[in-house]
Amino acid sequence: MTYHQGFRFFSGYFDRAAQVALLAAVRDIVADAPLYVPTMPHTGKAMSVRMTNAGALGWVTDRDSGYRYERLHPVTGNAWPAIPAMLVCLWRNVADYPAFPEACLVNVYDSKSRLGSHVDADEHDRNAPVVSVSLGDDAVFHIGGSRRSDPKTRMVLRSGDVVVLGGEARLAYHGVDRVRAGTSDLIEGGGRINLTLRRVTVAS
Numbered sequence: 005m006t007y008h009q010g011f012r013f014f015s016g017y018f019d020r021a022a023q024v025a026l027l028a029a030v031r032d033i034v035a036d037a038p039l040y041v042p043t044m045p046h047t048g049k050a051m052s053v054r055m056t057n058a059g060a061l062g063w064v065t066d067r068d069s070g071y072r073y074e075r076l077h078p079v080t081g082n083a084w085p086a087i088p089a090m091l092v093c094l095w096r097n098v099a100d101y102p103a104f105p106e107a108c109l110v111n112v113y114d115s116k117s118r119l120g121s122h123v124d125a126d127e128h129d130r131n132a133p134v135v136s137v138s139l140g141d142d143a144v145f146h147i148g149g150s151r152r153s154d155p156k157t158r159m160v161l162r163s164g165d166v167v168v169l170g171g172e173a174r175l176a177y178h179g180v181d182r183v184r185a186g187t188s189d190l191i192e193g194g195g196r197i198n199l200t201l202r203r204v205t206v207a208s
Contacts, residue, residue, distance in 0.1 A: 008147060010133070010171020013159070014098065017166040022090070023139055023190055029088035030110060030139070030197055033058045036085040037077050039112055045070035052117040058108040059087045061204050063126065071126050073107060073204050087201070094135065095201050098168050101132045103207035113143070113196040115185035121152055121177045124169070124202065132203030133170030139163050139199070140191040142184040148177040163188045 018026060039054040048067035057063060061073040062084045076083060087108045095105050111119070124134050138161040145167070148156040154177065161167065169176065183196050191197065 008149070008157075008173040008176055010169065011147060011173035011176070012098070012168040012170070014166040014168075016162070016164050017094075018137070018164040020164075020190075023164050026088070026090055026137070026199070027139060027190060027197070029090060030199070033085050033088070033108075033110060037062075037082070038079065039110075040079050043067050052113075053119065054112045056110045057084045058110065059084055059106050061107045063107055063109045063202070073126065091137070091199060091201055094137070094166065098166065099133050099135055099201075100170070101203065101207075103132070103203055105132075105135070105201040106204045107202045109198075109200040109202070111198045111200070113141075113180070113183045113198070115141075115183055115194070117180075117183055117196075119180040121146065121148065121156070121179040123175050123177055124200075125175065127202055127204045129203050129206045130174055132207075133168050133174060135201040136167045136169070137199040137201075138165045138167075138196065140188045140196040141194060142187040143196055143198075144181040144184070146179055146181055147173065150175060150177075152177050160184075163190050 037056045039056050042051050042065045065071045143161045145161045146156040146158045148154040
């Protein structure tokens with residue numbers, strides 16, 4: 005299913021057993037790199053998701069320094085844990101890119117969480133795609149064009165789905181309008197986890 009050139013959607017890429025295994029891997033990440041609430045640049049307003057990272061680099065944001073990648077967890081000061089092997093394998097299978105991902109952003113949503121329309125533009129290498137995995141409750145996802153005002157296409161992302169933003173879609177505005185509480189029993193207590201794989205530096 006293609007909405008924009010370079011946008012690919014893999015419905016149910018991970019079956020239930022694989023989702024359970026991925027969730028266990030996320031718990032291991034969080035044990036080493038605890039979830040925290042990031043803040044927006046300039047305003048310091050708290051975001052509605054909790055987050056952490058895995059990989060050599062982690063995406064972070066705060067009031068004073070804004071959006072960026074760092075090698076250390078901003079709260080613990082420790083290096084991020086490694087990206088789980090299952091996700092590295094996913095990247096090999098769908099990214100069509102010669103170098104490995106360097107960052108895996110873990111966003112945890114509750115029923116009130118949103119992710120405003122944005123472009124993933126903090127990476128030096130824009131030729132590498134962004135690969136995203138959904139776990140848990142359904143999310144209403146939108147993708148538009150190169151301008152925030154461009155028309156948007158909406159679709160429901162379910163647990164186990166994978167989205168790839170490459171080509172022209174790599175710099176398309178996208179976001180999460182809402183989470184549909186109670187649509188999955190994967191995560192105890194409900195909620196949604198999104199795992200986003202990115203290559204940050206240009207491959208040599």
